[in-house]
Amino acid sequence: MAIHKVNLDEFEEIEYAIIAIHSTMEDYRLAYSVNSSLQINLAKNPKDLFVKIKEGETFFSRFSFYDAKKDRYWHLIQNKNEVIQTKNNTKTNLFLEQEIEISVQTYLIPELKKADYFLKIEASQNNFNVSQTVTKLNAIDAINMSYSIETENIKSKNNLIF
Template identity: 65%
Template sequence: MAVHKVSLDEFEEIEYSIIAIHTPLEDYRLAYTLNLILELNLSRSAKDILIDIKEGKSFFSKYTFYDCKKDITWHLIQNKNEVTQRNNKKKATLFFDQNLEIPAQTYLLPELKKADFFLKIEACHNNFNVTKTVAKMNTIATINMVYSVKTETIKSKNNLIF
């Protein structure tokens, strides 16, 4: 029987940048606004991002655009979602027994709870300028705050693999 060893050097790591977005806009309105300002064509992905947590399953919306001229993939990802957790313990009240449903807030990246959305930019080349993109996004009046996130500081990087 042959033994095949796999080293970590054999895996190719995709370089990406993360931009955090704070806005009260819905996901489809934000995608439309980013399409106008950044000249993109973000469209809703057929599959949402599924994260299993102790409260239940949580789905985060995702919009994707691949720019073949510049060889850049753009992903607009929702960070906050609400999961309804069912409490199966029957609580007896004076008049009837009831099941309680408790809403719980879930996050794609829990260490960045205040961000509403993330723009993940997968660039195969290093001449992509994130600073210019952040500056363009800061001109949008309906966005409260935009900033670049260092990918080294993200603890839950596995949630960004899709």
């Protein structure tokens, strides 16, 4: 039986930037505002981002756009969602074996719980200015705050692979 060794140099690492966005606006309205400000065309992705976590399975909405001229992928991803868990109440009381539904807040990136959305831009760093994009996002009235995230500091970056 032949053994095939894979060298880590054979894999191409995709460079991307992450911008955290704090906003109470609905995802489709935020996508419209981001489109207007950045002159892009984010559209609702038919496949939401599926993540399996300890609380259960959840989906996060995602808006995507590919800019062929500049060779960039743009993704606006929801960070917060709720999972409804069903638990059986086995205590002996008047309502025996009653099912209780509990709503649990889940996060795509748990270490950044305060961020409502993420804007992931897949582009080479030498032809993309993150600070200029953050400035344009902060000019949107519906966005309370946006800032760049260092991707090395994110522990759950596997959730951003799609």
